[in-house]
Amino acid sequence: MAERPYIVGNWKMNGTRTMLSEARAIDRAAQRYMKVEVALAPPATLIHAVHKEAEQIGIGAQDCHPGEFGAHTGDVSAAMVADAGAKFVILGHSERRGGHGESNALIKQKIESALAAGLRIILCCGEDLATRDAGSAEDFVVEQLTASLPDIADAAERLTVAYEPIWAIGTGRTAGAGDIAAMHEAIRALLVKTYGKQQGGEVRILYGGSVNSDNAREILAIGEVGGALVGGASLTAENFLGIVVGASEAMES
Ligand code: PEP
Numbered sequence: 066m067a068e069r070p071y072i073v074g075n076w077k078m079n080g081t082r083t084m085l086s087e088a089r090a091i092d093r094a095a096q097r098y099m100k101v102e103v104a105l106a107p108p109a110t111l112i113h114a115v116h117k118e119a120e121q122i123g124i125g126a127q128d129c130h131p132g133e134f135g136a137h138t139g140d141v142s143a144a145m146v147a148d149a150g151a152k153f154v155i156l157g158h159s160e161r162r163g164g165h166g167e168s169n170a171l172i173k174q175k176i177e178s179a180l181a182a183g184l185r186i187i188l189c190c191g192e193d194l195a196t197r198d199a200g201s202a203e204d205f206v207v208e209q210l211t212a213s214l215p216d217i218a219d220a221a222e223r224l225t226v227a228y229e230p231i232w233a234i235g236t237g238r239t240a241g242a243g244d245i246a247a248m249h250e251a252i253r254a255l256l257v258k259t260y261g262k263q264q265g266g267e268v269r270i271l272y273g274g275s276v277n278s279d280n281a282r283e284i285l286a287i288g289e290v291g292g293a294l295v296g297g298a299s300l301t302a303e304n305f306l307g308i309v310v311g312a313s314e315a316m317e318s
Contacts (some may be wrong), residue, residue: 070225070285070312071105071118071225071269073187074299075127075155079113087233088115088122094309095121102292105299108156109141125153125187128161131174143175153185154296157213159231159261169212174209176215185223187271187294188213190252194232199273202230203251210252221264225271226252227294233274235297241315242287244271249289278307285315 074091077082088105095103104123107115116124126146130137133144144155155225156179157172176186190209192202206228214226228248249270257265262281272284273294284290292312298304 069100071104071271072104072305072309072312072315073106073125073155073227073271073294074305075110075158075273075296076300077103077127077160077296078106079110079300080107082111082114083120084111084300087112087300089118091099091305092119093272094120094302098309098313100313100316104153106153109146109149112126112146112149112151116228123152123176124150125155125185126151129154129156129175129179129182129184129278131171131178133178147304149181152188153225154255155189155227155266156177156188157189157209159189159191159229159234163231169209172213173215176213176220176316177217177300180215180217180223185225186215187225187227188229189229189273189294191229191231191274197230197232197244203248205251207255209249210255211258211259214255219291221256221263221268223261225269225291226256228252229273229294235275237275239275239280239284242283242313245262246287246300249287253261253289263296263301274292276308278304278311281308281311282315285312 106125106127129143130140161167190206192205196205256268269291271292271294276293279299
């Protein structure tokens, strides 16, 4: 596992200001687990409010438009989420790829725009069940990443990759340890090929897909797993902190 596991909560389209108390509780408790890097990506409407509450945790956005500004009704740019207090942005989530038809090329443009705005990136990738069953999951994910990884020389320093098999998201199913290990190794090899041994070797690779306080420790102990991207279990401080504790324990074992 990475020196400091990165545990990121993705609130998706959940949360009004009543949920600020959960963010505050997560932030205060995270101060007891300094060996774990904890972050939250609330909906865009809450970025600024959560940012104002947070003393310890990192705050990010769940998406951004590739353009800087202009006639794009309903969209927000990377500079806007940065202005609201975001330090990173999740890009290429399967719910954006599937629900909004986002291509690898568009995701690459968004990444470039987010890097230009000074943000860190969590780039998501992952196969559907048919691809996994066909035995081509690793080829599919490597192709996804190859088409969207930024060419910018120092991009690796601000990049995190999240492997999230689509069939494991919100389903209660997790990928097997062997499959997670093999996929993370394939991703690592691609990162090293793209950014060189040193920089490509340091990019954190998260696992996401039904991570909870019961399975976190085991998943985080798998080689090359540098943390977790967490959806459903990040919505309450109690559940999310269980994962942070699991990460902290995995560090000590
Ligand atoms: C996600 O959507 O990024 C995710 C991992 O969701 P969940 O933890 O609910 O499976």
